[in-house]
Amino acid sequence: MASLPVLNQPPRRSGALLDNLARRMRLHAESVLEPLGLRPRHLVALTVLRDRDGSTQQALASTLMMDRATVVGLLNDLEADALIERRRSPEDRRRHIVQLTDRGARRLAKAEFALAAVEDEVLSALDTGQRATLYELLLLAASGTAQECGPAAIASDSPC
Amino acid sequence: MASLPVLNQPPRRSGALLDNLARRMRLHAESVLEPLGLRPRHLVALTVLRDRDGSTQQALASTLMMDRATVVGLLNDLEADALIERRRSPEDRRRHIVQLTDRGARRLAKAEFALAAVEDEVLSALDTGQRATLYELLLLAASGTAQECGPAAIASDSPC
DNA sequence: TAAATCGTTGGCGTTACACAAACCAGTTAC
């Protein structure tokens, strides 16, 4: 006998939509970010560093799920523009403690302000509430993947 | 006088998180999709074609916000595997009407099923309800850019 | 002293585009 049609319906996967939406956003963002001397990829790091200030590069790579080497290049860009600082950890002098500078915080704020227009365009179908929900879900999904950092720590300012 | 602090708070932008999450998803998806002869990029097209069957390539490029030439390459891949069909439009024989074949639909379903594990991992911090919400928001954002397709049509099975 | 760790650099390979130019088949305008 045939199985129930409703059970045959494949689950809708978000991956493809996520990809597409991200590409659109990045495409528009590039031109907006360019006068600020930033690239889309830099924003991820800056955003994370605003919340998890004083992170190790290793920890940063882990939460971003990126290769260490990639993170190094990213931070090199940001440090060259004095948007972040690398201090050596007193406890373990192999480690670099990465911190957002005031300049970096200001630049990030400026970038986010400038990106409002881009988001308005790409997310034009979403109202304010829906955009807020989307942001929360994305933040939750992004932060939750680091095992040490439970969901409870997301909304709070805990350093994880 | 200084402006109110709360007003100075920059708006949190979803772009960076979107980017990061999409990259993670794509990274894991590649290996899962490979035995199916698909690449992440193909899923977007297949997904759109399932809902907007019989679309013109031009329309497809428009909803995907991609270059025509890029779409051609994408469809070439899919057609080579008989996952889609290109028919000439009777009204305007310049146009190609793109349609998902049964094989394509089955392949897509299989892919989505296989991607469940990936989504489970990347979106592990989200429960079922939250994932559904995320999917709806993404779909809304993706479809909303095409003006003909209003928000009311999202939840329904309307072809837009 | 030896092994492991953190960051760093460099190189090689890949995906996935954008953009432009040129082309054919078919359509529309004059």
Add this chain to the structure above:
DNA sequence: GTAACTGGTTTGTGTAACGCCAACGATTTA
């Protein structure tokens, strides 16, 4: 019916943003 336009196609060039690997210096741990 010639000219202009349009939809799709091909090819080619360029770019962003990675991943992965290997090797290295500085430092810490066994």
